[in-house]
Amino acid sequence: MHKRRPKIIIQFATVFCALAFVPFLYFYTQFTHIEQKTLEYVEQLNRNKLEYSKVELQTSLLKIGASLRYLSNNGMLSQAILRPTDENLDALKEFWLLIARTQGYYSQLRFLDATGMEIVRINSGEQFIEVVDQERLQYKGDRDYFSFAKTLGDYDTGNFGIDLEREQGSVVQPYKPAYRVIYPITLNGERKGYFIANLDLNRIYHGLAYKRDPSNLPSVTTDDGYYLMLNGGDKILGNRIEAHRDANIALQYPKLWSELQLNKFGTVREQDVWISFTTAELHDVEHVKELIFFVRTPLEQAATFTNDASYDLYQQASFIVIIILLLTTTFVTWNHNHEKNSLDSKIARAAMNGMSAVVITDRNNRIIQVNSEFTRISGYTLEDVKGQPPSLFASGKHQQEFYMNMWKVLEEQGLWEGEVVNKRRDGSLITEILRIQTVRDRFGVIQFYVASFVDISQRIELENRLRELSEKDPMTSLWNRRKFDTEMQTQAMLAKRYSDSESAALALIDIDHFKRINDTYGHDQGDEAIKQVAECLVAQLRETDIVARIGGEEFAIIMPNTPLPEADRVLNRVRVAINQQSKLDITVSAGVTEISNKPQATYKRADIALYESKSLGRNQVSVLSVNETQTIA
Numbered sequence: 001m002h003k004r005r006p007k008i009i010i011q012f013a014t015v016f017c018a019l020a021f022v023p024f025l026y027f028y029t030q031f032t033h034i035e036q037k038t039l040e041y042v043e044q045l046n047r048n049k050l051e052y053s054k055v056e057l058q059t060s061l062l063k064i065g066a067s068l069r070y071l072s073n074n075g076m077l078s079q080a081i082l083r084p085t086d087e088n089l090d091a092l093k094e095f096w097l098l099i100a101r102t103q104g105y106y107s108q109l110r111f112l113d114a115t116g117m118e119i120v121r122i123n124s125g126e127q128f129i130e131v132v133d134q135e136r137l138q139y140k141g142d143r144d145y146f147s148f149a150k151t152l153g154d155y156d157t158g159n160f161g162i163d164l165e166r167e168q169g170s171v172v173q174p175y176k177p178a179y180r181v182i183y184p185i186t187l188n189g190e191r192k193g194y195f196i197a198n199l200d201l202n203r204i205y206h207g208l209a210y211k212r213d214p215s216n217l218p219s220v221t222t223d224d225g226y227y228l229m230l231n232g233g234d235k236i237l238g239n240r241i242e243a244h245r246d247a248n249i250a251l252q253y254p255k256l257w258s259e260l261q262l263n264k265f266g267t268v269r270e271q272d273v274w275i276s277f278t279t280a281e282l283h284d285v286e287h288v289k290e291l292i293f294f295v296r297t298p299l300e301q302a303a304t305f306t307n308d309a310s311y312d313l314y315q316q317a318s319f320i321v322i323i324i325l326l327l328t329t330t331f332v333t334w335n336h337n338h339e340k341n342s343l344d345s346k347i348a349r350a351a352m353n354g355m356s357a358v359v360i361t362d363r364n365n366r367i368i369q370v371n372s373e374f375t376r377i378s379g380y381t382l383e384d385v386k387g388q389p390p391s392l393f394a395s396g397k398h399q400q401e402f403y404m405n406m407w408k409v410l411e412e413q414g415l416w417e418g419e420v421v422n423k424r425r426d427g428s429l430i431t432e433i434l435r436i437q438t439v440r441d442r443f444g445v446i447q448f449y450v451a452s453f454v455d456i457s458q459r460i461e462l463e464n465r466l467r468e469l470s471e472k473d474p475m476t477s478l479w480n481r482r483k484f485d486t487e488m489q490t491q492a493m494l495a496k497r498y499s500d501s502e503s504a505a506l507a508l509i510d511i512d513h514f515k516r517i518n519d520t521y522g523h524d525q526g527d528e529a530i531k532q533v534a535e536c537l538v539a540q541l542r543e544t545d546i547v548a549r550i551g552g553e554e555f556a557i558i559m560p561n562t563p564l565p566e567a568d569r570v571l572n573r574v575r576v577a578i579n580q581q582s583k584l585d586i587t588v589s590a591g592v593t594e595i596s597n598k599p600q601a602t603y604k605r606a607d608i609a610l611y612e613s614k615s616l617g618r619n620q621v622s623v624l625s626v627n628e629t630q631t632i633a
Contacts (some may be wrong), residue, residue, distance in 0.1 A: 008332060016328040022454055023320050030313055035464065039274070040470050042302050043267045045296045046276035049216045050265070051481070053293055054207035054280045055551055064181075064197075065106050069157075071099065071193045072183035077111065080120070081185060081192050092120055093131045100124040106166070107178070108198035112149075114191055116141025126203060138167075149182045149194045156181035159282075162228060164237060165198070175236060177201045205229040216295075223290040224568055225250040225257060249292070260292060274302050286545055359451045365389055368448075379425030379453050390451070393422040395429050406436070410449070414438040420453075427590055431457045473549040476534035477525060484548035484556050488599040489557055496597035505567035507557040508606045509537075509574075509594040512618040514553040517584060526553075527586065532582055540574045556606075558595070564625055566593050571621045579619070587612035590621040605629055 069627050071077065080092040096109045100122050109122040118137040119160045123130050140146050145160040149579040152158045158181070165176040179199040210216035217231040227236045250257040255270040256277065265278035277294035357377050360369040367385045375381050377395065385392060398421065409416045420434045432453035439448040471483035479487075501507035511517075511533060518526040530553060537547050537555060546558035559567050571590045579587050591609025593600050609624040616622070 011335065012328060012332045015331055016301075016324060017357065019324045019327055020321075022435065023317075023324070025433065026454070026456070027313060027317050027320075029459075034313070036266060038268070038302050039267055041272040042297050043276055044470075046267070046297065047481075049210040050218055050276060050278045050293050051551060052210040053218050053220075054278055056208050057204070057291070058280060060105070060207065064199065067099070067103060067105075068181055068183065068195075068197050071096075071109070071197070072185065077185070077195065078187060081111070081205050082187060084119070087118060087447070092182045096120070096122045097129060097131065104203055105199055107176070107196050107200040108196070110196045110198075111185070111193055112140055112146070112196060113193040115139075116143070117144045119193070124200065134138055138313075145180050145195075145196075146186045149184065149196070152184045153184065154184055154186040154191070156184065161235070162201075162222065164241070175241060177236060177418055186549065201229060217297045219294040221249055221294075223292065224248075225292075228291065236512065249294075251287065256294070269299075272299055273297060286303055357453050357455070359390065361390065361449045361451070363445075363447050365449060366579040377424075377430065378422075395421045395423040397421040397429070410438055413447075414440070419456075429457070429490045430455055431460045476531055477551050478534050478538070478555070479546060481548065481550045484546065484550055484558070485599075487546045487548075487558050488603070490596075491560065491595045492597050492599040492602070495595050499597070503561060503563050504595040505562045505592055506595050506602050506606045507559065507567060507571055507590055508603075508610045509533075509555040509557065509571075509588050509590045510610055510614070511553040512587045512589055512614075517586075521584065528555075529582070529584055529586055532577055533588065536578045536581055537574065540577050541570070564592065564623060568621060568623050575619070575621060587619035591624065592621060592627060593624050596626055 006352060014489060016553070026541050039507045069467040074095075076088075076092050076586040079527070080088040092111075101124070102107050102110060104124075106124055108124070110118055111120045115121055117139050121132040121137060122169045123132060143166075145163070148160050149158055154473045160182060161178040162177055162179050165172040165178040179201055182200065183195040185195055200504070203501070206214070208217060213230060219227065220229040221227050226244070226251075226264060227247050229236070235244045237244065253270050256268050256275050259266055259268050260277065260279070267273075267274060267276040275296050280291045280293065282289060282291060285346050320414065357374040358369075359367060359374055361367050366387050366389060367382075370380070370382050370385065378394075406418075415435075415437045417433075417435045419433050422430050422432060424430055433456055434451060436449060436451045438446045439445050439450060471480055471486075473479070473480045488506070491506075495504065510611075511529065514529070515525065517529055524568070530549070533553075533555065534547075534549065540548060541557065541559075544560055546556075546560075548556045548558075557571075559570070565604055571592055573588060575588055579585065591606045591611070591613055593602060593605040593609060605624045605626070607624040612622040612624070613620050
């Protein structure tokens with residue numbers, strides 16, 4: 001009795017594992033799917049916040065750049081430099097005060113002469129603005145950024161990068177990040193000095209909040225992982241401040257940091273939070289090439305979305321475990337009392353180890369037996385299929401190579417498992433997790449095949465539906481940014497493979513003066529305007545064109561098999577149609593380019609073309625080809 005106990009235990013464990021294998025796969029897949037749904041929920045929750053902050057920062061920097069170019073080339077500055085009378089200097093100070101007060105981007109506006117001495121300086125903050133007295137003006141000729149300024153050409157713009165704000169040679173307390181933009185001033189062929197603007201990053205940062213809610217502000221770090229801006233925190237610029245060296249996301253969130261090395265945006269789970277992130281490139285900035293935006297969502301907040309589904313799965317799993325335990329106990333007890341070595345006994349055990357829908361075929365692969373669950377799922381009775389090969393159920397979805405590989409594995413290993421699409425009696429398709437095993441006689445010759453399967457069609461349909469929902473913009477039902485990026489990668493690969501024949505175009509469309517629509521008519525009318533533009537795009541374009549909403553009021557169109565001149569004509573037609581059909585006299589600007597084998601370069605060209613349309617007065621289409629880009633370069 002004691003010698004047989006280990007055998008019974010092993011047999012019990014083996015039977016239990018065999019019966020539990022497919023249910024385990026099912027529940028594992030379901031729990032994994034819940035985790036994926038949670039990730040998608042968090043990503044959807046945070047995508048708008050991050051993209052809004054990113055676009056808002058880039059837009060602010062573009063506005064600042066345009067403003068500073070105007071200030072550096074302003075005749076009032078030139079007049080004050082060439083004729084530094086009190087009247088000219090006072091006029092310049094009044095003008096700078098007006099700019100600092102109305103725009104709110106700058107902490108300092110200064111002019112330094114060629115030696116590094118401040119001539120005019122305006123200080124600005126959230127609660128104050130002042131013209132610095134002559135006695136308080138400082139000598140900056142020994143500062144790093146002044147050395148950097150002297151290396152600039154007459155027509156260069158110097159973005160010295162991000163450093164700490166200093167006064168009288170000492171770091172300002174509390175710590176404030178300083179982002180300096182430098183313009184050399186050359187008049188009559190002589191370097192007269194430098195116009196320098198310090199950007200107030202804290203005020204710019206608070207303007208990045210989605211829906212103007214401070215709780216939506218992301219944390220922003222430099223490309224080496226140190227905090228630059230964060231809501232309610234002060235551990236910034238650890239690469240400049242020794243006491244803040246430990247405040248680095250590479251140390252705090254190593255999994256996030258690893259993901260950042262591979263992807264430009266995404267969501268990861270680390271410690272007790274979900275972290276969604278995206279990146280934004282900074283061009284021509286010393287020391288910092290890229291900014292990282294991320295927001296954290298506590299696990300408890302994300303879990304509320306899937307608590308009910310998890311609870312239902314745990315209940316189902318508990319019920320299935322109880323059933324499997326009962327079946328295993330029954331089988332082991334029966335086998336212990338009635339153990340047989342005949343082929344009939346082997347067939348019975350093989351059937352017990354399978355799922356509820358069972359098909360048994362003979363050595364010639366002709367059906368000899370099915371069970372009632374098979375009839376319920378497939379619609380075939382034993383009389384319908386007896387003597388027929390299982391190929392009767394083939395759906396045509398699998399190639400001959402698939403079945404050849406299946407038979408090869410069965411011959412060599414005696415067991416094959418996988419996912420198969422078959423056909424019911426009524427012609428509808430059924431997706432199965434199929435398990436086939438062989439039954440051999442004592443000479444090792446196959447006598448029977450026992451196949452068992454479970455219907456997972458509804459699960460596959462649900463997964464496909466959820467996948468489509470994750471790629472759709474909820475407001476317009478257009479494709480979203482994720483789907484757009486995937487299609488861009490596909491078109492880039494086609495362009496690379498068929499460079500001589502495959503032609504496709506990318507267009508970016510932006511609603512003109514959209515902020516004015518929101519401010520004048522309200523956000524509900526702004527949303528309605530976005531929907532009207534989306535409907536017009538779908539109506540005017542081909543079914544084969546990919547139309548996506550990739551930002552607040554920005555759309556992208558991928559036009560396969562479309563040369564650039566034809567794309568230009570189509571977009572002008574669309575532009576006119578949008579204006580004629582809109583209720584609020586909406587106009588749009590567009591930029592178009594051909595799709596090359598580099599998706600990022602393609603997107604950048606289209607964005608440049610869009611910017612050109614806006615710069616030329618909006619309500620027009622600009623074209624920028626690859627050849628034009630190379631000519632400019």
